[in-house]
Amino acid sequence: MPVTAPKPQQPNPIEIQSWQQGRTNAIQAYDQSSARAAYMKGQATNAYGIQNRQAGFNNRLQRQGFDDPYIGRGILNSAIRGQGLTNMYQQQANDFANRQQQYAGTMGGYDLEQQLAMQGRDTTLSNLALQEQARRAQLAAEIKGIV
Amino acid sequence: MWEPLPPGIAGPPSRVATRSPSTGITISTPMKAGDPRLYRQPQYQQKLAGLVQPPQTPGEDNNFSPLGGDGGAGGGGGGGGGANPGKIRAVADELFKLDESPYWMMQAGLNNQRQQAAAYNPDFAGMESTFNTGLQGREQARAADVAQRLQALAGFGGQLASAQGNAMQGALGDLAAQGVDPSQYISQANQIAGERTAGLANQGQYMGQLNASAANAAAGYGNAAGLIRQGGEATLANNRGVLNNQLDQQAAQIQMQAAKDRLANNQARREFMLRYGVT
Numbered sequence: 001m002p003v004t005a006p007k008p009q010q011p012n013p014i015e016i017q018s019w020q021q022g023r024t025n026a027i028q029a030y031d032q033s034s035a036r037a038a039y040m041k042g043q044a045t046n047a048y049g050i051q052n053r054q055a056g057f058n059n060r061l062q063r064q065g066f067d068d069p070y071i072g073r074g075i076l077n078s079a080i081r082g083q084g085l086t087n088m089y090q091q092q093a094n095d096f097a098n099r100q101q102q103y104a105g106t107m108g109g110y111d112l113e114q115q116l117a118m119q120g121r122d123t124t125l126s127n128l129a130l131q132e133q134a135r136r137a138q139l140a141a142e143i144k145g146i147v
Numbered sequence: 148m149w150e151p152l153p154p155g156i157a158g159p160p161s162r163v164a165t166r167s168p169s170t171g172i173t174i175s176t177p178m179k180a181g182d183p184r185l186y187r188q189p190q191y192q193q194k195l196a197g198l199v200q201p202p203q204t205p206g207e208d209n210n211f212s213p214l215g216g217d218g219g220a221g222g223g224g225g226g227g228g229g230a231n232p233g234k235i236r237a238v239a240d241e242l243f244k245l246d247e248s249p250y251w252m253m254q255a256g257l258n259n260q261r262q263q264a265a266a267y268n269p270d271f272a273g274m275e276s277t278f279n280t281g282l283q284g285r286e287q288a289r290a291a292d293v294a295q296r297l298q299a300l301a302g303f304g305g306q307l308a309s310a311q312g313n314a315m316q317g318a319l320g321d322l323a324a325q326g327v328d329p330s331q332y333i334s335q336a337n338q339i340a341g342e343r344t345a346g347l348a349n350q351g352q353y354m355g356q357l358n359a360s361a362a363n364a365a366a367g368y369g370n371a372a373g374l375i376r377q378g379g380e381a382t383l384a385n386n387r388g389v390l391n392n393q394l395d396q397q398a399a400q401i402q403m404q405a406a407k408d409r410l411a412n413n414q415a416r417r418e419f420m421l422r423y424g425v426t
Contacts, residue, residue, distance in 0.1 A: 003259065005266035052310075063321070082327040089318040090335050096314055097339040100307050101346060107303065108350040111296060115357055118292060122285045122361070126368045133278045133372060137379030140269030143386045146260050147393060 006145030011135050022128045030121035037110040037117070044110070048103040055099065059092050232425045239425075243416040250405040257398050264390050269383065275376040279369060286365045293358045297351060304347045311340060 066088060070081040315336050322329045420426065 003262040003266050005263045005268070008269040077326075082325065085322065085325060085327055086329075086331050089322065089332050093311075093314065093318070093332070093336055093339060096311065097343065100311065100343060104303070104307060104343065104346055104350075108346075111300075111350065112353060115292070115296065115354065118289060119357060119361055122289060123364065125285060126282055126364070129278050129281050130368060130371055130375070133274050134375045136274050137269075137271055137375050138382075140271065140274075141379045141382035141386060143264065143267055143383060143390060146263045146267070146390060 006143075008136070008140035009142065009144055011132070011139065015135065019128050019132050023125060026121045026124035026128075030117045033117035034114050037114045041107055041110045044103060044106040048099065051099050052096075055092075055095060062088065062092075232423075235420065235423045235425045239416050239419050242419065243412050245409060245412045247405060250401055253401045254398065257394055257401070261391065261394055264387055264394070267387070269379070271376045271379045271383075274379075275372045278372045282365060282368050282372070286361070289361055290358070293354055296354055300347060300350055300354070304344065307343055307347075308340065311336070311343070 066085065067076060067081075070076045070078070070084070075081055315332075318332060319329050322332060
């Protein structure tokens with residue numbers, strides 16, 4: 001006659017509900033954080049583009065009016081004007097670099113936020129899964145249902 | 148006063164059931180050899196017919212005659228001839244035939260429990276595998292995400308450098324057209340490009356750190372899952388040992404009880420035989 005051994009005990013419904021709730025919360029928190037970061041990155045990219053467009057316009061205006069003082073002073077072809085022109089472009093390059101640096105930093109910050117959120121989600125999911133494995137192993141090791 | 152109950156309720160022949168009229172409680176007790184209730188049972192009166200009356204013992208119920216009836220010693224002559232050892236032995240064999248089936252049933256139940264304990268086989272490795280499958284899935288997704296972000300970062304750096312290059316091109320063209328030495332401008336532009344590269348490299352560095360940290364965590368989780376499996380298996384082995392010890396103790400108790408009952412039964416049989424002078 002075949003022997004029917006008992007099956008391992010299962011976690012109770014409250015525990016299962018708690019694990020599922022933990023998983024859902026972790027996934028939802030990551031999704032929300034990721035959506036927020038994606039939105040903010042889009043906003044930052046838009047702002048960067050607007051700033052560049054405005055700066056480009058301003059730079060063109062600046063260049064258009066740059067020669068006037070030198071013409072007025074009769075030193076259009078002077079080294080002073082040449083240095084002035086170099087300084088202007090260097091200033092524009094600095095401004096552009098600052099915008100880029102700020103933009104890159106903002107984008108990097110949101111990337112970091114997304115990655116940390118993902119890591120936090122994965123850590124929570126792994127903790128819950130490990131907790132479930134440990135609980136199931138604990139129950140299975142108790143070998144109940146025979147005496 | 149306890150009243151003897153009819154045969155059939157009494158259970159094994161060597162036991163007798165009695166009921167208290169005041170409480171209604173019925174108990175089953177072992178009969179002693181010579182207990183008149185034992186021999187009054189009709190099925191044995193016929194078997195005992197013709198046997199000599201046993202010697203009477205002071206202090207006991209001597210109003211018993213195995214020849215039938217409660218007539219006391221005076222009515223005991225019906226037996227006539229002397230003891231018939233063979234018949235007495237045959238009656239004793241039947242009277243004191245110990246029913247050992249309850250012990251065997253209990254032993255069979257214990258054996259079944261032992262087999263269940265041996266067959267109980269929870270899948271600890273499967274639990275670990277389930278965990279590792281989920282962990283590997285998350286780890287692969289994370290590693291792919293890091294690779295994608297590093298690639299995107301490189302592309303982003305290229306976009307920024309390209310934008311700066313475009314801006315520089317206009318300035319360099321203008322400077323050249325105006326006959327201005329561009330070296331100062333180029334030097335600063337190169338410095339800016341270096342700073343931008345350093346800033347992006349910083350991002351790549353933290354991504355690498357997070358990547359290494361997550362990989363270490365995953366390895367730690369995998370290790371913990373293995374330890375949990377080992378712990379579960381070891382704990383089960385211990386618990387199975389404790390359970391088997393309990394079952395062994397119960398089996399020993401059953402065997403001891405059976406041995407005690409056999410001894411008591413044999414003793415009662417010997418006493419019965421001695422009463423009839425048969426050794």
